[in-house]
Each structure stands twice: as structure tokens, then as C-alpha cells.
Amino acid sequence: MKKSLSINFTTRQYMQSGDFELFYYNDVNLDKVSTHQHDYYEFYFFLEGNVTYEIADKCYVLEYGDYLLIPPGLPHRPVFGDHEGSYRRFVLWISQSFYRRLRSHDQDMTYAVDYAQGHQTYRFHTDYITAQDILGRLTDMVEELSGGRPFSRQAAPLAVMSFLVHINRILYDSLHQKSAVYENVLYLNICDYVNRHLDEDLSLDTLAAFFYVSKYHIAHIFKDNMGIPLHQYILKKRLQASKNAILSDQPISRVFQQYGFRDYTSFFRAFKKEYGVSPKEFREQHRLPEQQDFTI
16 A cells, blocks of 8 residues: 555545545544544445444444445444554545436446445455455545546546446345356246246336346346347347247237337337348248238
8 A cells, every 4th residue: 555645534524525535544543433424425445453333223343355335324433442553444435416427327336335225234345355456446546536647537537437336346246146056047037037028018127126136137147148138138039929920920010019019110120120121021021822911
């Protein structure tokens, strides 16, 4: 850790300006810290010290590599078991307005914070390798946010967003370390559900609610197994079912509604892109001589 990164500890519990602030502290002989709360989100990464951290009604004995996700409005404070030892940590503050902008752009951007808030779980442990990776990223981000480098104003929010995505991945992976058998069964069940409900809403939200897993997990497990995004698989299955229905001479005006297409225009474009001809042209090309002509 570079000595120049260390910042003198301050009892200030409010953001001075902007969307985020990042601090690295290396302190000794700290006095008792009173319980406090603030109106921004806090990411806290613990490195060293004899510290128990109180958050609302939770109490966590911290170990190297632990990180805390503290939503606004929650009372919290560190309790020192040893006031003479070194106390090292990173603290990242994120304003509520910045959080809302991230979430409005993409809800998955706030996955870790939302999990902590929704489950009232605020401490997360990492292994040594993961902790070293987080430490390196935070060190780089302190230098980026210091504002001394060219284009730091443009790079700073990107650095914060990239870091949040990294924490999202760490938390997601730790929560979904399922066996290969479980993952395969879930994948097959999703495929079966899709094939049996082609005429219904098959959004990630619907599937996540049905299978009691996050939509983020469904999207990733499907992409890992099938090699294409879930929405592409659903579209191909709907087109395949529509094609078979057209070959059985069902009216095209009924087919696109039967297999979950919003309107004929979207069905027409998707069908022609997949098969190279319009639905009506496909029917005519594959009509048997004895079949009678049907109109749309």
C-alpha cells in the first residue's frame, strides 16, 4: 500500500460534493467512534485491526478482506478491541442520486447493494486472492479519483461503475456456487418451461419469480449452457413452432398470436430474417398439391 494514499481520519459524516468519495485510512490510537448514520451508500473494505462493526441490530467481527455494504439511514459504528493497533480500511461513499441513475439505467448495476438492503445482510467475506484483487482495484481508484491525471473527470465515474460491477460479480458468484448437477437441472427445467409456455410472458422477471432465482442467474446459466442469450432462444422456439403451425395449414393471423408475438409486423420481420421468406411465401412454397388455398 502506498503511504501517500493514506488520509487523515475525519469524523465528517456527510459528502462534500459530487456523486462519490473514496478514502484510504491507516490510523492508530483512535478514540471511540459514536454511532452515526448518513444519507448515502457506503462501501467499506477492511484490511487490518481488532474491530467489531455494528450495523443496526447486526454485529460483525471483521477479518481481512471483509467488505460492508451500508445503505442510507442505518446507524453503524466500529468498536475497537484494541485502540493501539493499526486500523486500515477503504471507505467509498456513493450518493443516492448517483445510485438512482445507475439503477434507472440498469437494475443489475446495484445488485450487491440491493441484496444487502433486501436481506438485511451487510457483511460479506472474501478469500485472500479476491481480497487482494479488491485491494488493487481500490488503490488504482484512489489515484484515479484524486483528479491529478488527464481526463480524470471523465474516467472517475467509469472507474466507480466498473468497481461496482466487480463487487456485483463477487457477491453473485459467492451466492450461486451450486453443483454442476443443480445448474444442469435448472437449465433443463427452464428449457422445458419455455417450450410449454411459448404463448405466455417469458420475460426474465417472470422466469425468476417462477424458479425462485435471480434473473441475473437465469441469464448467465442459460448463456453458459446454450451459447446464446435466453431471449434469442425463446424467439427461435416461437418461430419454429410458428413454422410448424403454418405447415399444418393453420391461418397465419392466428399463428403469430398463438406463439407470443405482439403483432404481425414483428412476427413478419422475425420470420423473414430467420427463414429468408415471408410467412405466406413459406406456406406457399411448402404447400402440398392437394391442400386447398387459405387466406390470411
